[in-house]
Amino acid sequence: MKQTITRLLFASHLAAASLSLTSCDNLLEPTPAQQLPADKAITDAGSARAAAIGAYDQVQAYYRLNWPVLGFLPGENVRFNGTLNQFLQIDQNQLSADNVLITEAWTQMYQAVNSANNLIAALPGISDPLLPAAEKNQLLGEVHFLRALVYFDLGRGWGGVPLVLTPTRTKENGQGLRRSTLAQTYDQVLADLTQAETLLPDGATRNRAVKATARALRARLHLYRQQWAPAETYATQVIASSNYRLVTPYRAFSTAPFLSQESVFELSFSNSDANTMWNNWFPSALGGQFNFQPVPAAIAQLNDPAVGGTRSALLASTVIAGANVTYGNLYSRSAQRDDPSYVLRLAEQYLIRAEARARLGKLTDAIADLNAVRARAGLSPTAATTADQLLLAIENERKIEFAFESDRWFDLVRSGRAGEVLGVTDQRRWLFPIPFNDLVADRDLEQNPGY
Known part of the structure; x- marks a missing residue:
């Protein structure tokens, strides 16, 4: 209940x-x-x-x-x-x-x-x-x-x-x-x-908060508030710390024993305190329910060497009834059940700073930040040159970099592009509804418009 x-x-x-x-x-x-x-x-x-x-x-x-x-x-x-x-x-x-x-x-x-x-x-x-x-x-x-x-x-x-x-x-x-x-x-x-x-305190603990953890979330907060200068400042503080770096290959940030140098903050699980997210992604032949499937377009982009690069490691495949089936592989520890939940990664800090710098007209610096993420994925430098091209390139990079993390919907809402990209033109639907039970329990609680 x-x-x-x-x-x-x-x-x-x-x-x-x-x-x-x-x-x-x-x-x-x-x-x-x-x-x-x-x-x-x-x-x-x-x-x-x-x-x-x-x-x-x-x-x-x-x-x-x-x-x-x-x-x-x-x-x-x-x-x-x-x-x-x-x-x-x-x-x-x-x-x-x-x-x-x-x-x-x-x-x-x-x-x-x-x-x-x-x-x-x-x-x-x-x-x-x-x-x-x-x-x-x-x-x-x-x-x-x-x-x-x-x-x-x-x-x-x-x-x-x-x-x-x-x-x-x-x-x-x-x-x-x-x-x-x-x-x-x-x-x-x-x-x-x-x-x-x-x-x-300062420190490199990755599953409990330290100063850099707060700074990384603050960079994200300023990005959402379109406060470009402080977003750049706080992302820079995290990027400049010797405690963090982009790890290669791409899959290394999500490989046991986890807590890689790319991780700014993640939530840890164990076999006794299990994360069963893998079960929603794996096909039944591998013991899962296959509730969440990468769509064909996403599979094509992740497998494209010029778009996904080494991020194709987010996918895996198996043969079921003679057919090749592709599934999401970010959460893959079906036996140990200890996949973490990824909350803040250094790659996001680079892309936050890239977007902030592009908005501030610092295109050369923004391109450098975007290319840092692309280079880690084995991609060539971006072809974007104008501010508009660069902002779209950053948006698309985020789409691939965080393909199965809790990112894409909120990116499109904050940028105002959920209508154009997803066809959700009723902006009232860009917010979730307040749960009905809470509205019944408290008459002073107001529902979001459109529900």
């Missing part, structure tokens, strides 16, 4: 020492379940560390399946090969407010927000000799980053959303909180990233 904002934000997630909520039969009268007293939840070094891991776990929950699907399936690289209506709606850009994936993603994201809120509220008051100031600051910086990531994703998915910035522990806490504007939502993302960058 799906949860609403009101219900999901106030019961205890005991394993992570952070608060979330189980569902109940009456949407309008939720009852707390397994509630943990606020003064007992996060009180010492051990519970603070557990709460931080819990916050990562909540982010991991929506990146495990729902968020990547909402990023790649509405685009043109992938089709849904099945009959489940919730996936078909996304594939056909015909979402409804009761779509299961939309509801799950929204719910999981606000659970992640609340996990962060609980730790942000509790950490300053903890006095434990086993939790030194440096570690306390680091944990605080990590959850500010995580809250920024979630609100950034909520903003680009739904537009302005309710900004919940304090722990929600009773059924009354989540009601009556109206939606902020998109600008206000992104302002909160910036505030959290600014705080995170101040608190986080």
Whole structure:
């Protein structure tokens, strides 16, 4: 049963020492379940560390399946090969407010927000000799980053959303909180990233936030806000760090044991905490369900030496009933089930900076950044020379570079080209619907137009 904002934000997630909520039969009268007293939840070094891991776990929950699907399936690289209506709606850009994936993603994201809120509220008051100031600051910086990531994703998915910035522990806490504007939502993302960058240490940790992690997301945020100069500045800071480099061959960034030097931030899984995304991509002969299929045009582009280059490694093939079947191979660890979710890669920072520089008229520098990504894929330099040619070349490079990641749909929406490229001319459909259950539970919550 799906949860609403009101219900999901106030019961205890005991394993992570952070608060979330189980569902109940009456949407309008939720009852707390397994509630943990606020003064007992996060009180010492051990519970603070557990709460931080819990916050990562909540982010991991929506990146495990729902968020990547909402990023790649509405685009043109992938089709849904099945009959489940919730996936078909996304594939056909015909979402409804009761779509299961939309509801799950929204719910999981606000659970992640609340996990962060609980730790942000509790950490300053903890006095434990086993939790030194440096570690306390680091944990605080990590959850500010995580809250920024979630609100950034909520903003680009739904537009302005309710900004919940304090722990929600009773059924009354989540009601009556109206939606902020998109600008206000992104302002909160910036505030959290600014705080995170101040608190986080330098370092090369790739599955927990460090300063460069916050800077990389900030570069992406400025790109979405069309703030070209700071987008260039923050991408440059990440690119200039000796902790990161583009790895070759292309497939190396997604090869076990993962955490390659190209990875700025990824979410780790293990056999006991499995990522089963591979199951949606592999054909049945290989133990999968083959729910997501690269479309013929994407297969042709990835296999074209002049377009895909070594990124053809994103594809694999097998013979089924005498026919050659091609499938997506980004998530391939069917036995170990430990494929990470890729959130921030250095290749994106190069393409962010390339786009920002092209917008600023720095065409030579923009071409150099684009060519860095192309060279890693074994491609010749771009033939683009004008600003318009270069911007289209960057867009197309992103389409191939992040073919099966949560990128393409949001790229076309932020650039205003979803209508031209995908035929989604009703711009009201460029945002996802607020889940129906949440609208029922909170009369002050307004639906996006067109739903």
